[in-house]
Amino acid sequence: xxxxxxxxxxxxxxxxxxxxxxxxxxxxxxxxxxxxxxxxxxxxxxxxxxxxxxxxxxxxxxxxxxxxxx
Amino acid sequence: xxxxxxxxxxxxxxxxxxxxxxxxxxxxxxxxxxxxxxxxxxxxxxxxxxxxxxxxxxxxxxxxxxxxxxxxxxxxxxxxxxxxxxxxxxxxxxxxxxxxxxxxxxxxxxxxxxxxxxxxxxxxxxxxxxxxxxxxxxxxxxxxxxxxxxxxxxxxxxxxxxxxxxxxxxxxxxxxxxxxxxxxxxxxxxxxxxxxxxxxxxxxxxxxxxxxxxxxxxxxxxxxxxxxxxxxxxxxxxxxxxxxxxxxxxxxxxxxxxxxx
Numbered sequence: 535x536x537x538x539x540x541x542x543x544x545x546x547x548x549x550x551x552x553x554x555x556x557x558x559x560x561x562x563x564x565x566x567x568x569x570x571x572x573x574x575x576x577x578x579x580x581x582x583x584x585x586x587x588x589x590x591x592x593x594x595x596x597x598x599x600x601x602x603x604x
Numbered sequence: 605x606x607x608x609x610x611x612x613x614x615x616x617x618x619x620x621x622x623x624x625x626x627x628x629x630x631x632x633x634x635x636x637x638x639x640x641x642x643x644x645x646x647x648x649x650x651x652x653x654x655x656x657x658x659x660x661x662x663x664x665x666x667x668x669x670x671x672x673x674x675x676x677x678x679x680x681x682x683x684x685x686x687x688x689x690x691x692x693x694x695x696x697x698x699x700x701x702x703x704x705x706x707x708x709x710x711x712x713x714x715x716x717x718x719x720x721x722x723x724x725x726x727x728x729x730x731x732x733x734x735x736x737x738x739x740x741x742x743x744x745x746x747x748x749x750x751x752x753x754x755x756x757x758x759x760x761x762x763x764x765x766x767x768x769x770x771x772x773x774x775x776x777x778x779x780x781x782x783x784x785x786x787x788x789x790x791x792x793x794x795x796x797x798x799x800x801x802x803x804x805x806x807x808x809x810x811x812x813x814x815x816x817x818x819x820x821x822x823x824x825x826x827x828x829x830x831x832x833x834x835x836x837x838x839x840x841x842x843x844x845x846x847x848x849x850x851x852x853x854x855x856x857x858x859x860x861x862x863x864x865x
Binding site for chain 1: 624625626627628634647648649650651652653655658659660663664665675677678680690693694695697698699700766767814815816
């Protein structure tokens with residue numbers, strides 16, 4: 535059995551550190567306190583639940599921001 | 605003219621020009637162009653954050669703070685109702701519950717023409733979910749009315765294809781939409797130069813939304829200023845009530861008596 539645990543972040547595989555929550559992931563990415571929206575397996579994780587929501591192996595996480603557009 | 609405000613979903617705005625934030629050279633040009641245009645409402649797109657990118661770089665929201673501008677998140681490049689709804693729910697979360705949005709569902713990547721059945725489906729879901737939907741649509745008067753009846757707060761028929769700069773191709777359809785609408789009608793897509801914006805306002809539009817016309821002008825800041833004046837001039841001409849057009853007008857403006865012979 536493989537011991538590599540991964541999750542998908544914005545379409546890319548990423549190593550999963552045990553017990554990481556959404557808030558911690560945002561910190562690691564340098565996005566703590568920035569305006570983002572997060573989805574886990576297609577469901578929005580509200581800001582109020584970033585610290586309480588753990589990321590698990592195989593989860594699909596999407597983190598989006600606002601960019602220029604018409 | 606200060607009483608002639610644009611009212612969308614119960615909110616009053618002094619500027620009837622709405623501007624997109626895409627296609628500019630950089631954030632500095634984006635901000636300067638938007639300020640030159642006088643726009644208060646700006647559209648933004650929702651995209652995956654760039655994982656490799658330096659998070660210390662300023663973001664669009666820092667350059668154009670949501671406290672100073674009214675944001676209109678869009679659903680650009682969505683081809684299904686499901687994608688559009690998902691995108692706008694993410695936008696609402698990102699903007700702390702802000703729910704005034706621009707809905708667009710495209711039907712074809714070459715023309716970027718709106719897919720009206722998917723647009724109607726998305727509009728219904730979004731309105732039920734509490735969003736205030738300003739909807740990009742074809743210039744079909746029946747579709748526009750259906751969107752209004754669904755509960756969209758504004759309908760936004762195209763003048764011509766997105767980014768085409770062709771101006772208003774069917775003023776007659778636009779007029780039909782305006783005459784029958786009980787919600788604001790804003791021209792969105794296809795404006796190319798100042799006269800296009802003025803014509804839209806002279807037809808009775810409540811506002812104009814544009815992006816490429818300013819961003820891809822040789823001098824975007826100058827064009828932004830021109831667009832601001834064009835929208836104001838067109839609106840004033842509309843309110844002033846134009847003279848009628850007559851085929852055989854032949855009506856001199858000078859006296860017909862007292863001519864020397």
